[in-house]
Amino acid sequence: MPREGTGWAIVSYLIGGMLLYGGIGWLVGRWTHIEALTGVGIVLGIGLSLALIIFRFTRPSR
Amino acid sequence: MSNLLVLTTASGCHFQSHPSCGYPAPTIEDFFFKPIFSIGGFQFTKPILLMLLSAAIVLAVFWMAFRKPKLVPRGIQNVGELGILAVRDQILRPQLGSKGDRYLPFLVSLFFFIWLMNLWELIPVAQFPATSKFAFPVGLTLVVWVTYMFIGMKNQGPIGYFKNMAVPPGAPWWILPLLSPIELLSNIIVRPFTLSIRLMANMLSGHLLLLVFSIASWYLFSATIGLLFAAVSFIVFLLVFVLEVLITLLQAFIFTTLTAFYISDALEPAH
Numbered sequence: 475m476p477r478e479g480t481g482w483a484i485v486s487y488l489i490g491g492m493l494l495y496g497g498i499g500w501l502v503g504r505w506t507h508i509e510a511l512t513g514v515g516i517v518l519g520i521g522l523s524l525a526l527i528i529f530r531f532t533r534p535s536r
Numbered sequence: 537m538s539n540l541l542v543l544t545t546a547s548g549c550h551f552q553s554h555p556s557c558g559y560p561a562p563t564i565e566d567f568f569f570k571p572i573f574s575i576g577g578f579q580f581t582k583p584i585l586l587m588l589l590s591a592a593i594v595l596a597v598f599w600m601a602f603r604k605p606k607l608v609p610r611g612i613q614n615v616g617e618l619g620i621l622a623v624r625d626q627i628l629r630p631q632l633g634s635k636g637d638r639y640l641p642f643l644v645s646l647f648f649f650i651w652l653m654n655l656w657e658l659i660p661v662a663q664f665p666a667t668s669k670f671a672f673p674v675g676l677t678l679v680v681w682v683t684y685m686f687i688g689m690k691n692q693g694p695i696g697y698f699k700n701m702a703v704p705p706g707a708p709w710w711i712l713p714l715l716s717p718i719e720l721l722s723n724i725i726v727r728p729f730t731l732s733i734r735l736m737a738n739m740l741s742g743h744l745l746l747l748v749f750s751i752a753s754w755y756l757f758s759a760t761i762g763l764l765f766a767a768v769s770f771i772v773f774l775l776v777f778v779l780e781v782l783i784t785l786l787q788a789f790i791f792t793t794l795t796a797f798y799i800s801d802a803l804e805p806a807h
Contacts, residue, residue, distance in 0.1 A: 479631065479797025482790075483722075486730055490722030519718070526715045529707040 484527050491523030492516050551755055551762035559755050562747035567668060567740070586666040590652035594645060623647050627789065631796035632803070639799055642683070647792040650676065650735070654784035657743055658777065665784070668739040673732035680795045681728045688802030697802070731794055738787050742780045749773035 499515020502508075549557040571579035601616025609617050623644045628636055653672065657665035666672055688697040701723050702716040749772050756766035 479794050482730070482794055483797070486722045486726040487718060489730065490726045491718045493726070494717055494721050522714050523718055525711065526704055526707070526718055529704040529715070 480531065484531070487523045487527050487530075488520065491519035491521075491526070493519070495519030495522065549755065550758040551765075552760050553758055560751060562744055562751060566747060567743075582664060583666045583669045583672070586656045586662060586664065587653060587672060590649055590656070590666065593652055594648045597648075598644075619648065620644050623792065627792050627796055631793065632800045636796070636800065636803075639796070643792050643796060646676070646680075646795060647788050650791055651785060651788035654739055654787055657739065657746070657784065658780060665739040665743055667735050667787075668743050670732070670736045673735040676735075676791070677728045677732040680731065680798065684795075684798040684802045687799055691803055727798065731791065735787055735791055738783060742776075742783055745776050746773065746780065749776060 495518045496512060496516040499511040499513070499518070502515075503511030549560065551557070569581040569583065571581050572585065573580050597612070598616055601612045605613060620640070624637070624640055627647065628640055628643055632639065650667065653666040655665075656662040657668075688701075691697075692700055698720070702719055703712065704715060704719060707715055749769050752769040753766050753773055756762040756769060758766075
């Protein structure tokens with residue numbers, strides 16, 4: 475059974491992923507003058523966070 | 537009592553009583569108080585007073601309860617034991633198991649301190665949740681953050697802690713450079729950030745809701761159709777009040793539960 479804090483941990487992974495890759499996208503977008511890169515970064519960040527959550531929480535705990 | 541509430545009730549401004557009498561909606565100004573006194577640049581305000589009171593009450597209650605502990609508890613010792621056992625069985629044990637009992641004093645004081653600071657929102661005369669001032673949740677979160685970082689580095693070694701944090705179990709190696717930064721960011725920055733924001737935002741919005749409906753009840757109270765709306769507003773006020781009783785407890789519970797969760801994460805790598 476997942477512990478009570480798991481839900482909040484997942485939320486913080488999602489926020490972290492969006493912030494990090496959205497931020498990188500925004501920076502690269504500023505540099506290359508392609509504004510859409512912020513959005514691309516945020517979506518990529520959510521995808522990577524989801525991958526991370528799957529690796530973290532779907533394995534049977536040791 | 538909030539500044540605005542005093543102002544509204546003092547002016548006797550009611551619905552349709554005067555052409556220029558509008559509904560005095562609560563603003564962020566209601567969260568700033570005139571200092572009670574100031575020493576140099578330091579201003580001693582009501583939230584600080586409430587915070588000190590909370591700390592004093594928690595200290596006094598537990599000191600009185602366990603000053604002369606007896607095997608068969610009587611009187612206030614019953615209350616103290618009830619509180620400690622509640623934190624142990626509902627918050628600590630589910631997260632840390634019985635090996636985490638050494639953190640019980642920390643979690644018990646954290647829980648009751650936060651709960652009391654929240655509870656001032658509902659107590660007449662005080663009527664302000666100290667935790668809705670961002671500095672208090674931030675201070676508490678800093679304590680929690682330092683605690684779990686220290687426990688992590690002590691138990692897994694300074695390098696081992698960050699390595700275990702950065703490497704999610706079962707992830708293929710080629711994706712690690714993409715995932716590790718998320719993990720580090722979420723553990724080191726997002727966790728304490730969300731912990732403090734959650735407490736502050738919940739108490740701030742609760743206080744605003746109470747203000748909106750209490751001021752509305754007063755403002756609409758007049759010999760017009762407004763009386764009907766005043767009654768409805770007062771009923772909603774009572775309902776929100778009951779909800780807030782629950783929320784003060786719930787927010788203290790969530791804060792402490794997450795603290796226990798972070799400590800257990802620091803004790804053992806990757807669950």
